Amino acid sequence: MVKLTINGREITVEEGTTILHAARENNIYIPTLCENEAVAPYGACRLCLVEITTARGRERLVTSCIYLVEEGLTVRTDTERIGRIRRMLLELLLARCADSEVIHDLARQASVTRTRFTKQTGNNKCILCANCARTCEEVVGVAAISLARRGVDREMTTPFNEDFSEVCIGCGSCAYSCPTSAITLEDTDGTRVINWPHNQMEFKMKACSVCGKYWAPEKQVEYVARTSGTPLSDYDACPDCRE
Numbered sequence: 001m002v003k004l005t006i007n008g009r010e011i012t013v014e015e016g017t018t019i020l021h022a023a024r025e026n027n028i029y030i031p032t033l034c035e036n037e038a039v040a041p042y043g044a045c046r047l048c049l050v051e052i053t054t055a056r057g058r059e060r061l062v063t064s065c066i067y068l069v070e071e072g073l074t075v076r077t078d079t080e081r082i083g084r085i086r087r088m089l090l091e092l093l094l095a096r097c098a099d100s101e102v103i104h105d106l107a108r109q110a111s112v113t114r115t116r117f118t119k120q121t122g123n124n125k126c127i128l129c130a131n132c133a134r135t136c137e138e139v140v141g142v143a144a145i146s147l148a149r150r151g152v153d154r155e156m157t158t159p160f161n162e163d164f165s166e167v168c169i170g171c172g173s174c175a176y177s178c179p180t181s182a183i184t185l186e187d188t189d190g191t192r193v194i195n196w197p198h199n200q201m202e203f204k205m206k207a208c209s210v211c212g213k214y215w216a217p218e219k220q221v222e223y224v225a226r227t228s229g230t231p232l233s234d235y236d237a238c239p240d241c242r243e
């Protein structure tokens with residue numbers, strides 16, 4: 001176990017815990033946007049910044065979703081300096097993703113009502129955190145999308161910026177892991193439509209042989225059968241009718 005202090009409170013947590021999780025376990029609020037427990041921390045939004053002083057007296061700013069607790073660490077989550085940096089980060093995010101409700105909510109909480117930065121158009125709500133691509137690769141094992149290009153042209157897209165990612169199975173994990181709802185998913189009349197920040201893809205859904213309900217994209221069912229080594233015919237019926 002590791003002993004540290006957060007905002008003057010002495011706490012004890014398991015070794016290997018991030019500062020963010022140590023704070024959460026002790027009901028201490030630190031704002032986050034890109035943190036997602038399904039994938040390894042990446043530190044894209046930096047809203048979870050905190051000030052630390054190590055046991056040796058070294059002071060620095062760190063992203064709490066990545067930094068692991070240390071014996072004798074002193075953490076401050078809400079200093080004037082952190083408030084100032086967070087407000088600037090939120091202004092940048094507001095300029096980048098003016099349509100994002102989540103970012104507007106976080107900005108309101110920090111009393112940020114406007115941005116001094118030039119608003120960007122056409123990039124939807126994407127903060128380039130790569131949660132979608134990392135979930136696709138690390139959790140699903142597919143790697144159908146990735147970040148491409150540099151600087152202001154950086155975007156989330158399909159390999160080679162093709163209209164259709166051939167390896168995508170349409171599972172929608174990217175949409176579930178997106179913190180700003182920049183990716184949306186809709187199932188209608190046997191078709192799943194996934195809208196990414198810069199393109200859209202459609203997938204045919206499989207109908208249940210018993211009740212007729214469309215229950216999963218055909219490509220996803222084929223992928224599950226292939227990777228689990230089970231016959232495709234095992235998936236003719238939906239999970240409800242299979243029991």
Ligand code: SF4
Pocket residue numbers: 125126127128129130131132133156174177178179180181182183197
């Ligand atoms: S689409 Fe969503 S999850 Fe993917 S990089 Fe953009 S904000 Fe992150």
Ligand code: FES
Pocket residue numbers: 031032033034035042043044045046047048049063064065066
């Ligand atoms: S939540 Fe830690 S960097 Fe985004």
